[in-house]
Amino acid sequence: MTDKGRMHLTWAGVIADEIQRHPKMTVRDLHKLVVQGCFGGDHLLRSPDAFVDGFAMEWDRLTNDASQETALQPIHPSGRVARIHLGPCKAMGLSHHDLSRFLLSQPSKSGHREACEWAWAMVLHSARSGEIPFSYDQLTQLRLSDEITHHSPDYGPAAYRIVNNLGYGPTREYLCRLGILR
Secondary structure (H helix, E strand, O other), X not given: OOOOOOOOOOHHHHHHHHHHHOOOOOHHHHHHHHHHHHHOOHHHHOOHXXXXXXXXXXXXXXXXXXXXXXXXXXXXXXXXXXXXXXXXHHHOXXXXXXXXXXXXXXXXXXXXXXXXXXXXXXXXXXXXXOOOOOOHHHHHHOOOOOOOOOOOOOOOOOOEEEEOOOOOHHHHHHHHHHOOOO
């Protein structure tokens, strides 16, 4: 569920929301979105010191102008996995220390390769039926991997971290207390 109260029920809906945020996203960005939705932020949480250091450096570079962006963006049709955008969080006056501690304390997503393959099949179906503006032929050429690459140069600014499970009680409570989730 987003902070506007809507939930996506299909990959096409998740992708449509992403295209609104980043109209110049590429196939590489689409791949990243699906892999993050399936595997969460576990890859970043494996090294807590590096996570905290990288988070602090990125936070310091952020401006407080986040008027065009919501803090929470579901990136899986279940509505449970989301990107928490740092600009809006900083604009709300949140502490990067508290936010990084929260993100490090979340349970791992423990995604499965089979679930990611199924998700990619749904994306291919959406492309074939014209529900998303990506070529089916181009997407079938992409080798699905668990590796999460950087966004494409055309993607635009991106400062976020992954929340692995918005349905997990302590996660929901914390985000509600901060005013990010209602």
